[in-house]
Amino acid sequence: MTMSKLARIASIALILTAATASQALAHAHLKTSSPAEKASVVSPGELDLTFTEELDLKFSGVKLTDLGKKDIELGEAGLKDDGKVLTVPVSATLAPGDYTVDWHVLSTDGHKTSGSYTFTVKP
């Protein structure tokens, strides 16, 4: 095998490694949300979660619970802004108190991520 062939194989291997590494970083991470984490707000009409990647709506969802772990009824989730924003209508007026948003999403690269954050509805 010639030296230049070896060098070519080595550079291809390097490119493949770099491609794999950047794909691993491409999971959908929560970038911002409305209401924002730890924010104190009036009862929101919807929850907006902005992710770093495009989402697959079928396998993405949000659960909202109050301090007593009671589920709050939510409307049907949808996507907007290039599929990176998961938006969920909140039909009820939320009583003052702390709420937890539990989210799970599947990004279009096939990776699942999940997390949670809280916000407060002020009196």
Ligand SMILES: [Cu+2]
């Ligand atoms: Cu990923």
